[in-house]
Amino acid sequence: MVAQADPSNAALSRLSSLHFSVVLLVVSALLMIAHSMGVLPAWLVRLPEAVIPPTAEVLDVVFAFVQNDLGLIHVTRSIAAGLEYLLDATGNILYGKNRFPYLNRVSFLFIESLGPIPWSAVAAGMAVLGFWLGGWRMAILAGGTFVWTAMIGQWDIAMQTMSVLIVAAPIAFLIGLMLGIAAWQWRWVDNAIKPILSVLQTLPFFTYLLPAVIFFKVGPTAAAVATIIYAIPPMILMTTLGLQKVSPDIVEAGKMSGCTRWQMLTRVYIPAARTEILVGVNQVIMLCLAMVVLTAFIGMPGLGAKLLAMMNSFKLGRSFEIGVTIVLLAITLDRLSKAWVVKQPKHWERETPWWERHFLLLLGLGAFAAFYIISQFQTFEILNEVGRKQSWSKGREIDRWIKGVLEIDSIQAVTGWLRWFLNVKVLIPFRNALLWVPTPALIMMVVALAYWLGGRKPAIYAAVFFGIVALSGWWDRSVITLYTVISAVTISMLLGIPMGIMASGNKRLANWVLLTCDSAQTFPSFIYLIPAIMLFGVNDVAVVFSIVIFTMVPLTRYTIEGLRAVPLEMTEAADMSGANALQKLVSVRLPLALPTMAVGFNQAIMFAFFMVIIAAFIGTQDLGQELQRTLAGTDLGKNIVLGINVSLMALTFDMAILEWAKRRKKALGLG
Amino acid sequence: MTEAAPVISAKNVWKLFGPNPKSYLGSMEPNRSFEDIRKDGYIAGVKDVSIDVGRGEMLVIMGLSGSGKSTLVRCFCRLHEITGGTIEVEGQDIMSLGQKELIDLRRRKMGMVFQSFGLLPHRTVLENVAFPLEMRGQERHTRRERALEVIELVGLAGREDYFPRELSGGQQQRVGIARSLVIEPDIWFLDEPFSALDPLIRREMQDEFLRLQGILGKTVVFITHDFDEALRLADRIAIMKDGAVEQCATPGEIVMNPATEYVQKFTEDIDKARVVTVGALARASAHTAAADGNALDSEATIQGLARQLINDTRAFMPVQDKGGALLGTIKRQDALDLLLGAEG
Ligand SMILES: Nc1ncnc2c1ncn2[C@@H]1O[C@H](COP(=O)(O)OP(=O)(O)OP(=O)(O)O)[C@@H](O)[C@H]1O
Numbered sequence A: 001m002v003a004q005a006d007p008s009n010a011a012l013s014r015l016s017s018l019h020f021s022v023v024l025l026v027v028s029a030l031l032m033i034a035h036s037m038g039v040l041p042a043w044l045v046r047l048p049e050a051v052i053p054p055t056a057e058v059l060d061v062v063f064a065f066v067q068n069d070l071g072l073i074h075v076t077r078s079i080a081a082g083l084e085y086l087l088d089a090t091g092n093i094l095y096g097k098n099r100f101p102y103l104n105r106v107s108f109l110f111i112e113s114l115g116p117i118p119w120s121a122v123a124a125g126m127a128v129l130g131f132w133l134g135g136w137r138m139a140i141l142a143g144g145t146f147v148w149t150a151m152i153g154q155w156d157i158a159m160q161t162m163s164v165l166i167v168a169a170p171i172a173f174l175i176g177l178m179l180g181i182a183a184w185q186w187r188w189v190d191n192a193i194k195p196i197l198s199v200l201q202t203l204p205f206f207t208y209l210l211p212a213v214i215f216f217k218v219g220p221t222a223a224a225v226a227t228i229i230y231a232i233p234p235m236i237l238m239t240t241l242g243l244q245k246v247s248p249d250i251v252e253a254g255k256m257s258g259c260t261r262w263q264m265l266t267r268v269y270i271p272a273a274r275t276e277i278l279v280g281v282n283q284v285i286m287l288c289l290a291m292v293v294l295t296a297f298i299g300m301p302g303l304g305a306k307l308l309a310m311m312n313s314f315k316l317g318r319s320f321e322i323g324v325t326i327v328l329l330a331i332t333l334d335r336l337s338k339a340w341v342v343k344q345p346k347h348w349e350r351e352t353p354w355w356e357r358h359f360l361l362l363l364g365l366g367a368f369a370a371f372y373i374i375s376q377f378q379t380f381e382i383l384n385e386v387g388r389k390q391s392w393s394k395g396r397e398i399d400r401w402i403k404g405v406l407e408i409d410s411i412q413a414v415t416g417w418l419r420w421f422l423n424v425k426v427l428i429p430f431r432n433a434l435l436w437v438p439t440p441a442l443i444m445m446v447v448a449l450a451y452w453l454g455g456r457k458p459a460i461y462a463a464v465f466f467g468i469v470a471l472s473g474w475w476d477r478s479v480i481t482l483y484t485v486i487s488a489v490t491i492s493m494l495l496g497i498p499m500g501i502m503a504s505g506n507k508r509l510a511n512w513v514l515l516t517c518d519s520a521q522t523f524p525s526f527i528y529l530i531p532a533i534m535l536f537g538v539n540d541v542a543v544v545f546s547i548v549i550f551t552m553v554p555l556t557r558y559t560i561e562g563l564r565a566v567p568l569e570m571t572e573a574a575d576m577s578g579a580n581a582l583q584k585l586v587s588v589r590l591p592l593a594l595p596t597m598a599v600g601f602n603q604a605i606m607f608a609f610f611m612v613i614i615a616a617f618i619g620t621q622d623l624g625q626e627l628q629r630t631l632a633g634t635d636l637g638k639n640i641v642l643g644i645n646v647s648l649m650a651l652t653f654d655m656a657i658l659e660w661a662k663r664r665k666k667a668l669g670l671g
Numbered sequence B: 001m002t003e004a005a006p007v008i009s010a011k012n013v014w015k016l017f018g019p020n021p022k023s024y025l026g027s028m029e030p031n032r033s034f035e036d037i038r039k040d041g042y043i044a045g046v047k048d049v050s051i052d053v054g055r056g057e058m059l060v061i062m063g064l065s066g067s068g069k070s071t072l073v074r075c076f077c078r079l080h081e082i083t084g085g086t087i088e089v090e091g092q093d094i095m096s097l098g099q100k101e102l103i104d105l106r107r108r109k110m111g112m113v114f115q116s117f118g119l120l121p122h123r124t125v126l127e128n129v130a131f132p133l134e135m136r137g138q139e140r141h142t143r144r145e146r147a148l149e150v151i152e153l154v155g156l157a158g159r160e161d162y163f164p165r166e167l168s169g170g171q172q173q174r175v176g177i178a179r180s181l182v183i184e185p186d187i188w189f190l191d192e193p194f195s196a197l198d199p200l201i202r203r204e205m206q207d208e209f210l211r212l213q214g215i216l217g218k219t220v221v222f223i224t225h226d227f228d229e230a231l232r233l234a235d236r237i238a239i240m241k242d243g244a245v246e247q248c249a250t251p252g253e254i255v256m257n258p259a260t261e262y263v264q265k266f267t268e269d270i271d272k273a274r275v276v277t278v279g280a281l282a283r284a285s286a287h288t289a290a291a292d293g294n295a296l297d298s299e300a301t302i303q304g305l306a307r308q309l310i311n312d313t314r315a316f317m318p319v320q321d322k323g324g325a326l327l328g329t330i331k332r333q334d335a336l337d338l339l340l341g342a343e344g
């Protein structure tokens, strides 16, 4: 590292780093040759059972101790009770849950008389809120989403999802805000939180779920807990970022105004960091939505559960409709919260009467109340609740239509051929090859890659992390996970990067693609399974396909952004040297865009690790499958071991690629 | 102007920026120059400054960009912890104050206008101006009254409910000025308050500032880049270079007797006749007794008396102060040289 700081040595060290990587690769090649000749001892092909430590069992003992002997379970159960109270309240208000074990009679009657709120009142309120935040377009989007949800007959399940969301998001916000402030205020908190955050962000979501179930009961409570934990990290990061960015002028002005520390925080820092904090709110909401949908796997009723059930029984029409609802909700929540970020307070002229100042608030309340009351009358029953028969759902027709289209010979020929080709010619051979490679050889290859990309530190981490994976006893399944990720990301690159390059040539097209990517990134990942299953049915190819579309988003996006950020004078210099478009792309634009593209590539790999686990329910044989199986039981130890495996593999790539991008940027003088 | 006990008294103040300033200063050999210190990896923001500011005095600090003006003023109100020396405000060593006492001192005695405004973007003009009062825990109604009063004073009446981003640079600076005045501070720090303004408005603001100061009569420490501005405002001018004060004296003194080459360069382009008073040129000499006829006012500038000096043909003229006491005489030729530039 020290030698590399010296520019004159850079070339030399680059050579030596390559050298080290080559040595590793040669050794692993020798191992493979030996293996193919059948002379490699068995303990070098796979670690023998005997040396694998019983990590899961040990963890189970530890958990049992913490849970029962230390009494953690009582703590969590009482937290669960509090959460359950809130969830019951929101559930009752939104869809009439009618279950109030913790309420006394009076408040029971009160809340009982409130809920469930008629859908038309919610839609009207949301439309006014949308108008306040972003004018007519936002009003139509927000109101329309809720009208659609009701008319398509999914109001109740959507409200089940929302009832968890509106409890989880504020709690995640508050916890994240407080931790973010603590991390900003005290160095040691920051140092303690950082590594935990990076593990949390790569931990597969099934690993959030089981502890939640064990410590916090099945159903909405566990769903809320898992959702909260999942949504906290970005809030912490955004809070810290925002507080650090507050300009010193404002801070000094605050000091000279005689602020105490508390006043400084609440009146100066937090308001001044408004933008970042609200961006954090946006991310919290989006992550909460994504997670709530996924908690279907632990029996949380709602949109996710319905979608899961429909997909399992191959009811494509209904799946599609639920998918549309989820996407609409995601876009609405995203746009509304983003509009809130940029909304600036506006001043009123003197003498403006109070009703004019609060006109929209009054309008919102008025519309809400009006629809509430109207919908109580028999004639307008439909405004209160859309019955099964009245809904516009065309599930069966769409189903028939989709299946019809898919059965058209030409289409079936294409998908069938693709399925066959990918499976027989690409995926299975690749998988078998990876599984055949002796464990130490594969580890060495990964370490060589990490060293070549990021130098010593990522290489050491790669060795340690993959060593742990090998010792966990789940090597083969980990390799299958890895194989799925690598194949999907490779295909995704072959599609996404050319697409990005093409789009970057045309400004309008580029903007349009970026906008699409932006929206697509807000969709809960679950959605991406729908087209995959539609096209390829339930098998490996569908898994890979869903990962491909999911990961194409960051790849395309960062390719465009990287190419766009190439300074104009550089391309002009190339023009003046008489380069044609292709030469310019290959020798000027791509090299300069590469660091940014690497960030997209990294995100794609992280997304892939995330998706491959979700896709498990389609029926893979990887870690995800095994993880999902643990959800049914109480194998907390095993669940954690599996989750950590995924996390460690993801982190290895994360560190190596980001380090490479950082160095490359520095070398190119891109700051 | 200056009374016996200074309001701010700084003695051998050092402010070093760097990894370990205190121990570095402790072990530093004396007389190291700014450059030497920089080579050791430290920046001398303030370098061994001793200066007093009297009650009701207006001290103007000048110097090139990066000479340490803002740093020095920040030391006065302890926005920076100084590395060495002592600073007393009204006889109290401010470095020995606890957090609470410091907050109290700022809440009651100090106002500051920042070079870059430092307005809170999420608050209206009114809320910004009332901010220090709010921090003091003043009740909403009274602080609103008081804030409106000051807003009126700086000429922003009618804009109370605007947000900073809706105001021009000059208006924003007025908000900054109003905020610094709202607690009626005894000591008023202004860091290049008019630098963001165009010449016309700047002139207007200077007049307004003088008018305010005429009403309020505060102790003022004022930073500027602009010599004309300094001349219009200052009782005394301190000229800084590389963290050190090169000279601190009245404008006339600085122009007539620059202490160092640097100060001289600084004042080279100034129209001296505008600055130098008759009193500064007056000498008690043998001619004093001989000179007769009407005496000149010692506080008038040479430029102010230009017409009279040209028309009056006496070689020597008597000078008297406001009380009528005779101070000495000035040589007409000296005055004309200053006014028209020396011959040859
Ligand atoms: N917080 C800080 N950390 C490190 N160096 C600083 C800091 N604040 C000021 N300095 C340095 O101290 C020196 C004096 O800065 P100062 O802001 O006092 O200059 P100034 O005279 O006010 O200049 P200007 O006219 O541009 O405002 C500069 O060299 C500056 O880089």
Ligand SMILES: [Mg+2]
Pocket (backbone or CB within 6 Å): B069, B070, B071, B115, B191
């Ligand atoms: Mg300054």
